[in-house]
Amino acid sequence: xxxxxxxxxxxxxxxxxxxxxxxxxxxxxxxxxxxxxxxxxxxxxxxxxxxxxxxxxxxxxxxxxxxxxxxxxxxxxxxxxxxxxxxxxxxxxxxxxxxxxxxxxxxxxxxxxxxxxxxxxxxxxxxxxxxxxxxxxxxxxxxxxxxxxxxxxxxxxxxxxxxxxxxxxxxxxxxxxxxxxxxxxxxxxxxxxxxxxxxxxxxxxxxxxxxxxxxxxxxxxxxxxxxxxxxxxxxxxxxxxxxxxxxxxxxxxxxxxxxxxxxxxxxxxxxxxxxxxxxxxxxxxxxxxxxxxxxxxxxxxxxxxxxxxxxxxxxxxxxxxxxxxxxxxxxxxxxxxxxxxxxxxxxxxxxxxxxxxxxxxxxxxxxxxxxxxxxxxxxxxxxxxxxxxxxxxxxxxxxxx
Ligand code: ARG
Numbered sequence: 001x002x003x004x005x006x007x008x009x010x011x012x013x014x015x016x017x018x019x020x021x022x023x024x025x026x027x028x029x030x031x032x033x034x035x036x037x038x039x040x041x042x043x044x045x046x047x048x049x050x051x052x053x054x055x056x057x058x059x060x061x062x063x064x065x066x067x068x069x070x071x072x073x074x075x076x077x078x079x080x081x082x083x084x085x086x087x088x089x090x091x092x093x094x095x096x097x098x099x100x101x102x103x104x105x106x107x108x109x110x111x112x113x114x115x116x117x118x119x120x121x122x123x124x125x126x127x128x129x130x131x132x133x134x135x136x137x138x139x140x141x142x143x144x145x146x147x148x149x150x151x152x153x154x155x156x157x158x159x160x161x162x163x164x165x166x167x168x169x170x171x172x173x174x175x176x177x178x179x180x181x182x183x184x185x186x187x188x189x190x191x192x193x194x195x196x197x198x199x200x201x202x203x204x205x206x207x208x209x210x211x212x213x214x215x216x217x218x219x220x221x222x223x224x225x226x227x228x229x230x231x232x233x234x235x236x237x238x239x240x241x242x243x244x245x246x247x248x249x250x251x252x253x254x255x256x257x258x259x260x261x262x263x264x265x266x267x268x269x270x271x272x273x274x275x276x277x278x279x280x281x282x283x284x285x286x287x288x289x290x291x292x293x294x295x296x297x298x299x300x301x302x303x304x305x306x307x308x309x310x311x312x313x314x315x316x317x318x319x320x321x322x323x324x325x326x327x328x329x330x331x332x333x334x335x336x337x338x339x340x341x342x343x344x345x346x347x348x349x350x351x352x353x354x355x356x357x358x359x360x361x362x363x364x365x366x367x368x369x370x371x372x373x374x375x376x377x378x379x380x381x382x383x384x385x386x387x388x389x390x391x392x393x394x395x396x397x398x399x400x401x
Contacts, residue, residue, distance in 0.1 A: 003028040004111040005142065006060070006102055008128065010034070011047035015117045016166045017155040018144045019054045022115055025148045030115075032056040033105045035098045037068045038180025038237070053165040060105040065180060068097050069237035073181045073276070076310070078224040078327050078334075079303045080284050083311040086257045087269065088276040090182035095124060096315035099131030106139055113140040120146035123262050124177075127313035134316040174201065180240050182253070182273030193258055193268045204244060204272040208251025208345030215246055215342040216350075219282045224331030226279055240275040247274035251345040262312045278347040282338040285349045289357045290333045299330050 005022055009015045009032035019030045032051030036044055044061040051059040072093040075081075081089050102114050114132050118125035120143070129141045144150040156168045173188035183204050189195055199207060219239070220228035226239040234242065247253060253274035258266050287296060302323050309320045336354025340347050362371040 001110075003113070004031060004057075004109055005029070005113040005115050006031045006033050006105045006109065006111045007056075007115040008033055008035075008098055008102055008117065009047070009051050009056075009059075010117065011042055011050055013159065013166055013168060014145065014150070014152070014155055016050060016054045016164055017158045018115065018117055018150060019051065019056050020162060020164070021144050021148060021150050021155075021158060022142070023055060025144070026142075028113070029057040030055065031058040031060060031105060031109045031111060033060045033098075033102050034062070035101045036061070036063045036065055037094045037097060038065045038241075039178045050165055058109055060101070060108070062101050064097050064101060066235060066237050068094065069180060069235070069240055072097050073240060074225055074236050075324060075327070076181070077226070077276075077279055077283050078331055079306045079323075080280050080287075080300075081303060081307045081310060082280065083307045084257070084259055086255055087259060087271060087311075088182055088255075088273045088280065089307060089310055090179060090271060090273060090276070091124060091177045091184050092127060092311050092313075093181060093315070094177075094179045095127035095313070096131050099128060099135060102128075103132060103136040103139065106136060111139075113142055115142045115144060117145055118143055121261075121263060121265065123311065123313065126262055127315070130313040131316055178203075180237065180244070181276050182271055185270040186267065190268050190270060197256060197270050201270055202254070202272055205248045205251050205254055205274050208254070211250050211344040214344075215250060216339065217243070217246060217278075217342060218337050218339045219243075219279065220337045221283065221286055222335050224283065224334040226283075240279065243275035243278045247278040247342050247347055248272075250274075250342040250347075252342055252347045253277035254345065278340065278342065281347050281349065282340055283334070285352055286334055286336055286338050286354065287330075289352055289359045290336065290354055291330055292358065295330055299327065302326055 005028045007015060007018055007022065007030050011034060019032060022028065022030050034044060034047045044063065048059040048061050076089055076093055083089055106114055116128045118128060125143055125146065132139055132141055159166055159168045174185050175187045177184045185201050190197065218230050219226055226236060228234060229239055229242050253272055253276065255271040258268050261267055291299065306320065306323045306327065309317060314320050333356035335356050336352065338349055339351035340349045362369050
């Protein structure tokens with residue numbers, strides 16, 4: 001039987017050419033796999049037809065938008081997942097869901113190998129291949145750009161020579177990856193890290209300099225999951241979409257950073273994630289009133305480690321799974337509403353309410369109704385400062401000798 005290879009297919013030039021390129025280089029049949037994670041653009045049916053037109057023997061298409069929102073975006077929100085404190089892991093969390101479908105398709109179509117369109121310099125190759133190794137240890141991986149010398153020039157020449165049904169003239173100087181959680185733009189003009197991003201780079205957000213009137217929004221959470229906007233019950237996917245629209249209109253969630261790739265390179269990235277950043281802000285503020293102090297402090301550390309693991313392609317790892325269990329446990333009381341104002345590039349929280357809040361008005365107030373016994377503070381401070389005080393007097397004694 002002819003060998004079969006499943007290819008992660010985007011519908012773009014590189015992966016369209018990769019279908020025939022892999023076929024010629026290996027003699028295998030290629031099955032194109034297209035996964036909708038909310039990247040917008042063309043319909044799955046259009047992409048399917050193009051894959052077949054480019055020589056794929058089969059095309060597997062999956063609408064994974066709800067799955068992506070529920071099983072990948074929501075856990076990232078629960079973790080307040082921000083790599084290096086900035087990046088909401090947009091591409092990093094889409095790779096594992098694509099991997100799941102690649103492995104499923106490989107099983108369905110009897111493929112021995114999984115192919116993807118990544119280069120050898122980025123994180124995505126690692127995320128794909130570590131994921132595939134973990135979910136399908138018997139499967140092999142191949143990356144035509146990296147392993148079969150499929151350069152951009154060769155791709156254009158190949159497409160023209162074979163008359164593939166794909167545009168070869170459209171020239172986008174950037175490498176873009178997008179899904180419902182956000183959008184990542186890199187390369188080209190942005191590689192000079194002093195160059196400011198130009199307007200044409202953005203698509204999910206409107207320039208915040210001249211914003212429309214402020215937009216007030218109430219986001220409701222149940223156990224850390226966003227369940228409603230302005231009192232209207234929505235799926236997690238619909239909440240993210242709604243906030244992409246409203247926070248995007250106010251220019252919320254633009255991020256310009258130089259980040260540390262897993263392969264050791266520092267790289268300039270522009271992200272826009274209006275819905276994700278508004279949601280993470282709201283979620284964090286709800287945690288501030290519903291999670292006990294020590295648990296909250298430790299959770300911040302766990303969230304950071306979780307983000308590094310996910311960034312580094314360890315979505316399916318045992319440690320990530322264990323941290324998920326911890327994070328899930330912390331979400332037990334993260335239920336309530338956050339009111340925020342979206343305006344001029346900022347999402348600012350202005351109110352919070354929760355039936356499971358730890359905020360105690362009578363303890364906090366400086367007005368009548370105060371139930372806090374201030375006389376206890378004196379002794380507490382004495383003991384709290386004791387060990388530093390003892391150490392300090394030792395330091396002075398030693399210095400004086
Ligand atoms: N640097 C980001 C990450 O590693 C974004 C990668 C985006 N991929 C792309 N092909 N533009 O998660």
